[in-house]
Amino acid sequence: MRRSLSAGFPGDARVVPDILAAAVVVLVFWAPSTVDATDPARLAAGWTLAAVTGLAMVARRCFPGAATVAAAIATVTGNALGVCQDPMLAVAWCLYPLAVARAARTRLPVLVLACVALSLAAVTGVPSSDMSGLGQRVVVAVAAVSVAWLLGTMVGRGIAATREAERARVQLEVARDVHDVVGHALGVISAEAGVTRGLADAGEQELRESLAGIEVHARQALGEVQQLVRGLRSAPTPVARLSSVVDTTRAAGVDVQARIAVDAQLGDAVSAVVLRIVQESLSNVVRHAPGAACTVDVHEADGAVVVRVRDRGPGAAGREHAGFGLAGMSERAHLVGGTVEWGDHPGGGFEVRARLPVGGGGGR
Numbered sequence: 001m002r003r004s005l006s007a008g009f010p011g012d013a014r015v016v017p018d019i020l021a022a023a024v025v026v027l028v029f030w031a032p033s034t035v036d037a038t039d040p041a042r043l044a045a046g047w048t049l050a051a052v053t054g055l056a057m058v059a060r061r062c063f064p065g066a067a068t069v070a071a072a073i074a075t076v077t078g079n080a081l082g083v084c085q086d087p088m089l090a091v092a093w094c095l096y097p098l099a100v101a102r103a104a105r106t107r108l109p110v111l112v113l114a115c116v117a118l119s120l121a122a123v124t125g126v127p128s129s130d131m132s133g134l135g136q137r138v139v140v141a142v143a144a145v146s147v148a149w150l151l152g153t154m155v156g157r158g159i160a161a162t163r164e165a166e167r168a169r170v171q172l173e174v175a176r177d178v179h180d181v182v183g184h185a186l187g188v189i190s191a192e193a194g195v196t197r198g199l200a201d202a203g204e205q206e207l208r209e210s211l212a213g214i215e216v217h218a219r220q221a222l223g224e225v226q227q228l229v230r231g232l233r234s235a236p237t238p239v240a241r242l243s244s245v246v247d248t249t250r251a252a253g254v255d256v257q258a259r260i261a262v263d264a265q266l267g268d269a270v271s272a273v274v275l276r277i278v279q280e281s282l283s284n285v286v287r288h289a290p291g292a293a294c295t296v297d298v299h300e301a302d303g304a305v306v307v308r309v310r311d312r313g314p315g316a317a318g319r320e321h322a323g324f325g326l327a328g329m330s331e332r333a334h335l336v337g338g339t340v341e342w343g344d345h346p347g348g349g350f351e352v353r354a355r356l357p358v359g360g361g362g363g364r
Contacts, residue, residue: 025086042082053070056070060096091145100156245279257293258295259295282294282309295308316350
């Protein structure tokens with residue numbers, strides 16, 4: 001029994017507004033001028049550029065930078081050929097997720113420039129006689145691009161602030177746990193040491209038992225503190241942590257062939273998602289394809305981290321009730337603007353594929 005690929009790439013509910021917006025832009029701003037073109041070359045160019053613009057608008061969530069550039073080139077070219085009347089609305093639509101992703105890296109002068117441009121567009125206007133000409137399109141274009149960038153930056157910084165507040169809350173909770181663990185352990189150790197010191201006539205066996213109890217409590221406390229402190233420290237590089245996960249899986253008897261080629265400065269949020277996807281995928285291999293060979297491929301391509309984990313086991317059969325691990329991977333990926341899909345590989349076995357933006361979740 002085969003399992004269909006997971007939602008996550010364009011095909012989920014989030015892409016519906018993009019498809020509708022693309023249809024409106026093509027039908028309103030491209031179709032009339034393109035249909036009126038008498039030159040076959042201009043007619044073909046018009047429909048081609050319109051298709052490029054529509055595809056860019058639909059793909060803006062997965063490839064915001066490339067989509068913005070493609071929409072801008074197509075729109076400018078279309079206006080120059082006279083087959084497009086779009087005042088950069090498609091560009092603004094694609095620019096918004098890019099502004100959200102780069103909000104943390106947007107400097108104040110850029111925001112000031114966008115505000116000035118928007119203000120000038122708002123107060124300048126164009127004469128009524130030019131309402132259907134180039135002047136109006138320029139004003140609307142400046143306003144649309146400025147609004148998209150400012151709104152995206154505002155939303156992106158709001159998301160970053162929320163994540164930072166959540167991180168601070170988690171760190172505070174861990175700090176409280178450290179306090180409780182250390183306080184309790186030291187209290188017990190201090191009490192046992194005090195009792196032992198007060199036993200002036202205690203025999204050797206009694207002293208050994210008391211010291212053994214102190215040692216046990218000290219070791220337990222040390223183990224708990226180490227686990228908690230690891231949560232407060234900066235995560236090691238993705239290469240180091242992924243290599244550790246791979247080595248642990250090999251120790252469990254799985255033949256893992258790994259290729260890990262990612263930047264050591266990858267953002268914490270994306271790094272954590274990459275780690276969890278690989279970790280969960282390998283755990284599924286251990287559970288559902290014991291003894292099967294497995295390949296792990298993690299690399300950067302076109303501004304994104306690509307993750308592929310494939311085993312040579314029986315495939316998706318029997319995994320329908322495997323738990324919430326696969327759904328959890330998809331949820332983690334969506335939080336940083338990425339996508340995950342999984343299913344039977346055409347060459348046999350089961351494969352998990354993920355694509356995560358390098359700057360997702362606040363970037364580097």
